[in-house]
Amino acid sequence: MSAREQILQRLRQRQGQPLTAPPCDFSVMEQRDWSEAEKLDRFERTLESVHGEVHRVSRGQWLDRLAEVLTTRGTRNLLAPINHWIGSALREAQRDDLPPLLAYDRPIDGWKPELFNQVDASITSTRGGIAETGSLILWPTVDEPRLMSLVPPVHVAVLEASQLYTTFLEAMRAQDWAAGMPTNALLISGPSKTADIEQTLAYGVHGPKELIVLVIEDDPV
Amino acid sequence: MSQSPHHIDVREFHHRAQAAIDSPKIRRNFRKAMDGLISKRKTAFEDWDLDTLRTLGANIRLKALAQLPDLLVQLEQQLIANGVKVHWANDSEEACHLVRDICLRRQAKRVIKGKSMVSEEMELNHYLEEHGIEALESDLGEYIVQLAEETPSHIIMPAIHKNTEEISDLMHDRTGTERSNDVEYLTASARQQLREKFMQADVGISGVNFAVAETGTLCLVENEGNGRLTTTVPSCHIAVTGIEKVVTSLEDVAPLLALLTRSATGQHITTYFNMISSPRRAEELDGPEEVHLVLVDNGRSSIYQDDELLDTLRCIRCGACMNHCPVYTRVGGHAYGTTYPGPIGKILMPHLLGLDETRHLPTASSLCGACGEVCPVRIPIPDLLVRLRQESVDGDHLHPARVRGHGSKRSAMEALAWKGWRWMHTSAGRYRFGTGIATRLRALQPQHLGAWTRYRSAPRLAPKSLHELVRERQTSRGGKSS
Numbered sequence: 198m199s200a201r202e203q204i205l206q207r208l209r210q211r212q213g214q215p216l217t218a219p220p221c222d223f224s225v226m227e228q229r230d231w232s233e234a235e236k237l238d239r240f241e242r243t244l245e246s247v248h249g250e251v252h253r254v255s256r257g258q259w260l261d262r263l264a265e266v267l268t269t270r271g272t273r274n275l276l277a278p279i280n281h282w283i284g285s286a287l288r289e290a291q292r293d294d295l296p297p298l299l300a301y302d303r304p305i306d307g308w309k310p311e312l313f314n315q316v317d318a319s320i321t322s323t324r325g326g327i328a329e330t331g332s333l334i335l336w337p338t339v340d341e342p343r344l345m346s347l348v349p350p351v352h353v354a355v356l357e358a359s360q361l362y363t364t365f366l367e368a369m370r371a372q373d374w375a376a377g378m379p380t381n382a383l384l385i386s387g388p389s390k391t392a393d394i395e396q397t398l399a400y401g402v403h404g405p406k407e408l409i410v411l412v413i414e415d416d417p418v
Numbered sequence: 419m420s421q422s423p424h425h426i427d428v429r430e431f432h433h434r435a436q437a438a439i440d441s442p443k444i445r446r447n448f449r450k451a452m453d454g455l456i457s458k459r460k461t462a463f464e465d466w467d468l469d470t471l472r473t474l475g476a477n478i479r480l481k482a483l484a485q486l487p488d489l490l491v492q493l494e495q496q497l498i499a500n501g502v503k504v505h506w507a508n509d510s511e512e513a514c515h516l517v518r519d520i521c522l523r524r525q526a527k528r529v530i531k532g533k534s535m536v537s538e539e540m541e542l543n544h545y546l547e548e549h550g551i552e553a554l555e556s557d558l559g560e561y562i563v564q565l566a567e568e569t570p571s572h573i574i575m576p577a578i579h580k581n582t583e584e585i586s587d588l589m590h591d592r593t594g595t596e597r598s599n600d601v602e603y604l605t606a607s608a609r610q611q612l613r614e615k616f617m618q619a620d621v622g623i624s625g626v627n628f629a630v631a632e633t634g635t636l637c638l639v640e641n642e643g644n645g646r647l648t649t650t651v652p653s654c655h656i657a658v659t660g661i662e663k664v665v666t667s668l669e670d671v672a673p674l675l676a677l678l679t680r681s682a683t684g685q686h687i688t689t690y691f692n693m694i695s696s697p698r699r700a701e702e703l704d705g706p707e708e709v710h711l712v713l714v715d716n717g718r719s720s721i722y723q724d725d726e727l728l729d730t731l732r733c734i735r736c737g738a739c740m741n742h743c744p745v746y747t748r749v750g751g752h753a754y755g756t757t758y759p760g761p762i763g764k765i766l767m768p769h770l771l772g773l774d775e776t777r778h779l780p781t782a783s784s785l786c787g788a789c790g791e792v793c794p795v796r797i798p799i800p801d802l803l804v805r806l807r808q809e810s811v812d813g814d815h816l817h818p819a820r821v822r823g824h825g826s827k828r829s830a831m832e833a834l835a836w837k838g839w840r841w842m843h844t845s846a847g848r849y850r851f852g853t854g855i856a857t858r859l860r861a862l863q864p865q866h867l868g869a870w871t872r873y874r875s876a877p878r879l880a881p882k883s884l885h886e887l888v889r890e891r892q893t894s895r896g897g898k899s900s
Contacts, residue, residue, distance in 0.1 A: 201506035204661065204715045208487040213725035216484035219477040225470040226673055243686060305651070305704035309617050330687040342703040343650045347643055365687075366672035375668050378633045380699060381650075384691035389643035391605060392683070393559035393575060395447075395582045396454055399605035402558055403612065404643025404690070 229329060229363045236328035236361045237412065243331030247387035248400055250409045253358075259411050260286065263353065264294040266409055267318060272296050276312075276319035276349060278340045283322055283355055301342050312344065318351035325360035325368055326410075332386040333410065334368060336379040343381050352405040354385070358414045426755040428771060431778040434753040444579060444750045451578045455741040458684025459792070466676075475677045476796040478670045479732035482662075486722065489631040489664045490713065496634025500696035502709045510540040513714045517542060517623065517656055520710055521551050524654050526620035530612075532640070532648035533557040534625025535573055535735060536658045536714055539757045539770065542623070553623070556612050556644040558605065565592045571751030573758060574682050574737040579750055612644070622648035622706065626659035627734070628674060629711070632667040636711065638692040639678060641685075646692050655694075655706040661713050662731040674734055677794035681736040717769045717822075724820060726805055730765050732795040737762075739789035739799060745782055754779065761789035765802040772823030773810050780806035853883035 198206075231239060241251040254262045267275065276299045278284040287298055299316060321341045324334040333354050337343040346352050362368035365384065369375070374382070389404030400406050438444050463471075482489060494504045507513035513536075521529065529551055531537065543553040543564070555564045559576035563569065565588055570576030577585065582599050589595040595607040624645055628637040636657050638645045649655045665671060679685045698705035721727050740746040740760025751759035756767040756776065764779040780803045789799040805817060810827040813819035842852045860879040867876050882890075 199506070200508045200512055200715075203508055204506055204713070204719055205487050205490065207715075207719040208490075208661075208722055212723045213728070216480075216728075218481040218484040221474060221477045221481060221670070223474065223669070223673070225467050225474055226676070228467075247685075247689070301703060303703065306653075309651075313613055313617055332687055332691075337705075339701050339703060342705075343646070344704045347646050347650070364672070365675065366669060369668055369672065375632060378635050378668075378693065378695040380694070380696045380702065380705060382635075382693040382695070383646075384687065385689065386687045386691075387689045389641070390689055391558045391642050393557070393562065393577055394585050394601045394604055395580075396451055396575075396578075397582070397601040399602045402605050402609055402642045402644070403556070403616075403647055 223366070226364060226366050231328060231363055233358070233361070236363060237358055237414075239328040240326055240331050240361055241412075243329070244387060244408075244410065245331075247331065248390070248408075249331065249387045250407065251412060252410065253412050253414055255415050256413055259355065259413055260290055260292065260295070262411060263320070264292060266353065267296055267351075268294055270318070270351060270407075272317045272351065274299050274315070274317050275353075276301060276316050276345060278321065278345075280340045281322050283320060284340075287320075301345055305342070305344060312348055316349040318353060319345045319349040320353040320355065321346050323354050323356045323360070324372065325362055326356045326412075327362055327365050327368055327384070329364045330384075330386055332365070332384040334372075335383040335385060337381050337383070338379075343383075346383070346385060347404050350401060350405055351407045351409065352385075352388075353409045353411065356410055356412050358412050359416060428755040428767070428775045429778065431753065431755060431782060434755060435749040435782070438749040438753045443581070445748060447579055447581055448747050448750050451572075451575065452741050452747045455683065459681055459738060459741070460684075462680035462684040462686060466680075471673060471677060472794055472796050474673050475734075475794050476732060478665065478674060479734070479795045482665045482670070483722070483728060483731055485666070486661070486664070489666060490661060492631040493629055493634060493664050494713075496631065497711055498634075500634045501699075502634065502636075502696060502711055505710060505712045507712055507714045507716070509716050510714070513540050513658060513712050513716070514542055514545040516712050517658070518546065518549055518551070520654065520656055521546070521621055524620060524708075526654065527551060528615070528619050529553045529621045529623055530615055530619035530648050530652060531555050531557075531560070532622065532624035532638070532645040533560055533576070534623065534658055535570075535757065536625055536660050537623060538570060539716060540658070540714070542658070554612075554615055554619075556616070556642075556648055557640075558608055558642060558644075561608060561612065562588065565589065569752070569757070571759065572737060572740060573735055573760075573762075579752065616647045616651050619648075619652045621654045621656060622650075622652040623656045623658065624648050626657050626663050626711070627678065628671050629659060629664045630666075630668050630671060631664055634695055635668065636694045637671060637675075638694070639675070639688045639690075640692065641689040643690060646690055649692065649694055650705055653706055654708040654710070655697075656710045656712060657694075658712045658714060661715055661718050662733075674795075678734050678736050681738040681792065681794040720822070721769045727765075727769070727802065727821070729797050730769070730802060732797050733762055733766070734795055735762075736794055738792045738794065739797075742788040742792045744784060744786060744788070749782075754782075761799045761803075762797075765797075765799055765806065768806055768809075768821055768823070772826075773806065773821050774823030774826035777810050777823075777826045780804075780810060850883075850885055853885065857881055857883050857886075 388408045391402040546553040562577040571579040627639045697709040746760040768776045809821045809824040812825035
């Protein structure tokens with residue numbers, strides 16, 4: 198008999214009383230009733246409390262703010278999506294105050310050392326944000342692969358304020374995650390950190406040292 | 419390279435506990451860390467109806483356990499449909515073999531690891547190294563512990579027993595890092611050393627916090643990003659998990675996640691919540707080509723047989739029970755000599771190692787109840803400790819002993835003493851006669867009662883028994899009242 202069958206048999210032929218599943222009342226998770234403004238405030242406050250940087254911008258000025266943010270850091274290059282509107286807008290802008298753009302256009306196996314050692318910053322879209330925990334929702338795609346938000350030392354994420362949810366539960370319900378999960382789904386809530394040395398916080402241990410969120414407050418034109 | 423806990427005799431608990439108590443450094447390191455964690459947890463739950471949330475957490479775990487075999491089959495089907503390979507292991511040895519075989523098939527020489535307590539339970543690093551495969555821990559705390567050739571002293575903060583200076587010395591000796599008390603510098607050095615390793619690794623091994631049956635999704639909680647690197651950069655990812663980690667649906671994850679991170683470190687959420695459902699698809703540019711899940715039983719299915727002990731399997735491994743435990747805080751994690759220390763270790767390890775090996779653990783508690791009060795899934799840890807104490811002396815007629823190695827603390831002398839006690843207490847005449855004799859011979863009472871009087875004075879028998887006192891009082895008041 199295989200290990201699988203042995204384990205399942207032991208579990209199925211349980212000796213005790215029959216087990217019944219208790220009802221699960223989720224109402225304690227559904228009590229927050231924040232307005233749009235409160236959600237954004239809370240998101241900002243919570244993310245900033247863990248060293249994240251939040252910039253509220255209008256659709257017309259997000260590029261200005263991005264240029265500012267990257268210039269202050271002396272960023273030499275920026276890894277950006279190819280097909281997403283963020284990437285197109287960056288390429289079309291042709292601005293001198295933005296660093297040269299890099300594209301994640303081949304499998305990781307072909308350019309690991311370059312990605313790990315030479316990329317200064319990346320920019321990605323998000324599928325939404327979570328006010329309660331100050332989290333970003335990312336579903337990596339072919340255009341924005343998994344490592345794009347992880348390996349470069351600075352990660353800039355663009356969030357539409359209209360896609361801010363109160364809680365994780367609300368977000369996964371509204372976006373119907375159960376209907377089909379992507380290969381990888383992520384909640385990102387701040388830059389990489391550790392407190393493994395005597396509980397002293399240090400940032401950028403394995404992932405980005407900085408997480409910068411550009412929140413676009415107005416609706417698409 | 420890494421030290422196997424096999425070298426540790428769990429039965430030597432008292433000696434290790436004494437040594438830890440005698441070390442001001444260990445006491446200081448733990449006290450400081452636990453105080454911090456306790457206050458952070460409290461703050462993190464301020465906005466919550468915590469009792470109701472804990473009830474929900476407990477019910478979600480109970481619901482999953484009630485359907486455990488069906489959920490495991492569903493999880494397996496979903497994962498296979500998603501392209502993930504699923505393996506089953508009865509015990510640590512089988513699980514180690516499975517991991518080794520995958521590594522061999524892929525001709526893997528270098529393994530990078532994310533934090534996984536199940537892999538500690540399996541002593542996987544030790545096993546892989548014996549088979550010529552380098553297994554490197556990438557969680558900073560685990561990395562430090564591995565450099566020191568030690569085992570984790572806390573399930574969430576593996577290197578909590580060391581202070582900055584010790585870590586600086588260790589990194590200097592082992593990796594040539596400049597000595598420094600600057601935590602940022604030490605962290606940056608580790609980042610540099612491990613980045614190379616991530617790029618070179620053939621296989622990444624991680625644990626699992628929740629496995630969702632509904633969608634076939636493996637959820638990992640972490641702050642550093644090493645978990646994401648481990649599960650994304652190498653071409654093969656192997657996740658190892660205990661069979662109890664399965665939950666019914668995605669929605670069930672939300673309350674458990676809210677409880678887990680707040681209970682563990684007082685964080686609203688960890689930096690990363692990583693949900694993996696399938697390997698890299700043909701069109702994707704990164705992610706592992708192969709993803710494996712190894713489902714490890716290792717004693718869990720025998721815990722599952724018992725209606726009371728079953729609650730042990732609710733655990734979501736937050737560590738709050740140890741953070742709040744007065745014993746753990748004083749003796750530290752290594753004194754226990756087991757993979758899981760503290761209260762959860764005391765109720766889990768007897769099943770993994772047998773009560774003969776772990777007979778002292780259930781008694782290493784003052785039964786103050788703090789662990790049960792903070793447990794996010796309401797495991798009645800103190801009740802289970804009492805149950806295991808009964809098991810270790812062979813239970814009673816209400817609780818037939820069934821844990822492996824039960825009765826290991828039973829002594830004929832003690833059993834006889836209690837038999838005598840019962841004999842004396844089940845007859846009024848014998849009881850009065852007995853207490854009468856005892857009070858009159860009180861001068862002969864020994865002053866030293868072994869371990870009991872090492873830190874306490876011996877209890878003194880009263881000159882007169884309660885019955886005698888009451889009788890005298892009634893007589894002096896002039897007769898019986900009713």
